Amino acid sequence: MSMNSKSKAWWRELLVPVVAVLVGLAIGAVFMLFTGANPLDAYRALLSGCFGSPVNLSETIVYVTPLICTGLSIAVAFRAGLFNIGAEGQMIVGMLASAIVGYALTGLPRIIHLPLTILSGMVAGGLWAAVPGYLKARFGVHEVVNSIMMNYIALYFSHYLVNGPIKDPNLASPYSPEIADAAKLWRFVGGHGSEFRVNSGIIIAIVAAILIYRLLYKTTKGYEIRAVGLNPEAARYAGIDVSTAMARSMLIAGSMAGLAGAIQVCGIQYKFLDLFAFEGFGFDGIAVALLAKGNPYGILAAASLFGVLNRGSQMMQLLARVPKETAGIIQASVVFLVAAEGIVEGWLPIRRMAKLDVAGKEETR
Amino acid sequence: MKSLNRVLVILLAVGMLVGCAFSGFAAPAPKVGIVFDIGGLGDQSFNDSAYVGLQRLANELGHGTRYVESNTPSDYEPNLASLAREGYDVVWGIGFLMADAVQKVAKQFPNTKFGIIDHGYSEEEYRAIPNVLGILYKEHEGSFLVGVLAALTTQTNTVGFVGGMDIPVIHRFEAGYKAGVWKTNPKMNVIVNYSGVFDDPGKGKSVADSMFRGRKADVVFHAAGSTGIGVIRAAEDHGKWAIGVDSDQNHLAPNNVLNSMIKRVDVGVFEGTKMLLKPGFTGRTVVLGLRENAVGLAPEKSNRASASATAKALEWAKIIARGEYVVPEFPADADKLYKK
Incomplete structure (x- = not known):
């Protein structure tokens, strides 16, 4: 009986996001019809543009990788009841730190330089997140406001650095120098200049998801974080140090966003490129975490969907002349429906079944 | 039914003709x-x-x-x-x-x-x-012309420049503008401010507000993307002049945009594509300026400067296009034209 209900619950958990995605695609199709595009062509372009050739598949993975990390970042903080809007900024400082450690140190062997470069990005992201985390834990300052502001500080600070102290003096454009080869992640096909940009960063991201899952669900520290997220007062009463748990979750959240930045620098860009606006990985991470309901394994799937849609929005423009905003409409519809899961459940026979379940139990009692 | 058949036959014939016409081209269009x-x-x-x-x-x-x-x-x-x-x-x-x-x-x-x-x-x-x-x-060449217009329009002997980010391409706008002003009147005040962003009209407006109000400027040239839209709004509020950038921005405030420094990106893409498709092309940089009609003033219908000021600017345009005067590219070189 318990086995049966458990598998049913799992099935139910999955049903809502899947229906939300399908409805999101349908809503996107309606908007495409408005703009005069053919939705079938567009979705064919999306599929072939994301999976149609080895290069396209490689690019899709490149788009998915940072979203796994930022999704994990938001999920970890969310488990402690905190809303980390600052993943964007934490990722920027992660990119900065990795770029600086990557180019400033030379002559180190790969086995030292690469881990050091990645770690420095994680540490920088963690410290950046620790500021709003500390202010929240110590003074109760709202982390949403703080972490948003930290995003702007990171963005403009990076402008300053890359137009001044860390600018490559040999180039006219605002870029940092290129990191040492020993600090670059391995590209699976070809060398560092390969058009197959997929690299070992994806493995790091998947390992991170597994570790975060184990941390949250198999360790005491993770249990504390979750308890604080469910009910801080009850957690305090149970003897959990709420401030520490909150600060710890923000630190981990920041290091995950920092990891996203480190992977972008070490695997894709090889340098810090001046940003004129936020890249959006941190903000997309919020949607990814929401769609996955904060489950680290769900994040792998949700990040894949969002990565495919991001890459697909470019390929739909190129192959089917569909405006890039269409993908934004699909993404927003999906997140909207997942957030308002009651709507989707209402469409499905789930609730009735759930009621039957409860009724059945009561009867047996 | 008969008429339908006729339509089909005509369609078929037209289709075949079009098909033949297209197959006539041996090489596909680039x-x-x-x-x-x-x-x-x-x-x-x-x-x-x-x-x-x-x-x-x-x-x-x-x-x-x-x-x-x-x-x-x-x-x-x-x-x-x-x-x-x-x-x-x-x-x-x-x-x-x-x-x-x-x-x-x-x-x-x-x-x-x-x-x-x-x-x-x-x-x-x-x-x-x-x-x-x-x-x-050569943004400095086009900016020189609007500098001349600004100098011949101001009544307070003070003009302003609002840049977006503090980067080399924007420095060329500043240098050309200053040179245009000081070649006309070497004693004129030029106030320079870099807002640091290209996408913040609010910031552009507050910077221009202080130029118009506190510092008595009455013409302000912007090279600041949409930050500059705030500059134009400020000119409207104070009844002063703004100068637009990149494309003709007169429609944003027809009575307060004196002129615009046009940068013809379309000329670059069009002529550049032709160069790239020529056999034997090798990698290089091409610099486009007044001579190539790639920078310059807005069309006459969008010009609010006096006839004499416009005539003077057009005279300079010819001199520069002929290469008889080289407009400074760096602000430091333009600053040498200023006389206290």
Whole structure:
């Protein structure tokens, strides 16, 4: 009986996001019809543009990788009841730190330089997140406001650095120098200049998801974080140090966003490129975490969907002349429906079944 | 039924004729694709001007064209590569932000030609990417002309300049503008402010407000993207003059935009594509200025300067185009023209 209900619950958990995605695609199709595009062509372009050739598949993975990390970042903080809007900024400082450690140190062997470069990005992201985390834990300052502001500080600070102290003096454009080869992640096909940009960063991201899952669900520290997220007062009463748990979750959240930045620098860009606006990985991470309901394994799937849609929005423009905003409409519809899961459940026979379940139990009692 | 048949026959005949006409061309028309940066289409300025160039390639030369707008800076590289992979003969990156991406992708696709607006690589770099054309503009030449207009319009002997980010391309606007002002009247005050952003009209407005109110400027030239829209709004509020940039911005405030420094990105894309498609092309930078009609004043209908001021500016335009006067490119050189 318990086995049966458990598998049913799992099935139910999955049903809502899947229906939300399908409805999101349908809503996107309606908007495409408005703009005069053919939705079938567009979705064919999306599929072939994301999976149609080895290069396209490689690019899709490149788009998915940072979203796994930022999704994990938001999920970890969310488990402690905190809303980390600052993943964007934490990722920027992660990119900065990795770029600086990557180019400033030379002559180190790969086995030292690469881990050091990645770690420095994680540490920088963690410290950046620790500021709003500390202010929240110590003074109760709202982390949403703080972490948003930290995003702007990171963005403009990076402008300053890359137009001044860390600018490559040999180039006219605002870029940092290129990191040492020993600090670059391995590209699976070809060398560092390969058009197959997929690299070992994806493995790091998947390992991170597994570790975060184990941390949250198999360790005491993770249990504390979750308890604080469910009910801080009850957690305090149970003897959990709420401030520490909150600060710890923000630190981990920041290091995950920092990891996203480190992977972008070490695997894709090889340098810090001046940003004129936020890249959006941190903000997309919020949607990814929401769609996955904060489950680290769900994040792998949700990040894949969002990565495919991001890459697909470019390929739909190129192959089917569909405006890039269409993908934004699909993404927003999906997140909207997942957030308002009651709507989707209402469409499905789930609730009735759930009621039957409860009724059945009561009867047996 | 009979009439339907007739229609079908006519359609068939027309179809065959068209088919024959097309098969008459031995070589397929070149395909040109452009990648926009995150600003994208609809900026009424830089990117839209590039799009005009793409349309001219399609309409006047019959090229197949396609464009892609980027969502984030990380899209530049895959978008350029996708166009190359889809068999586009010429691929453009619009804006110097794409300099690094164009360089990388051009190495991966040596048989595709690439162009970039607002960036030039070093000779050493071109050796590795002989398939790339860099287009730079002499913004200082066009800015010189609006500087002349400003100097002949001001009544307070004080004019202003609002830059976006403090970067070399914007310095050229500042240098040319100052030179135009001081070549007309070496004692005039020029107030310079860099707002630090290209996308904050509110900031542009507050900067221009203080120039108009506190510091008695009555003409302000902006080279600050949409930050400059705030400058134009401020000019409207104070009943003073603003000078637009990149495209004709008179429609934003018809009575308060004196003129605009036009930068013809479309000319770069159009002429650049022709250069790239010529056999024997090798990597280099082309600099476009007044002589090439790639920078200059807005059309006469959008000009609010006096006839004498306009005549003076046009006179300078001829002198500069003939190469008889070289407009300074760096603010430090322009500053030497100022006399206390």
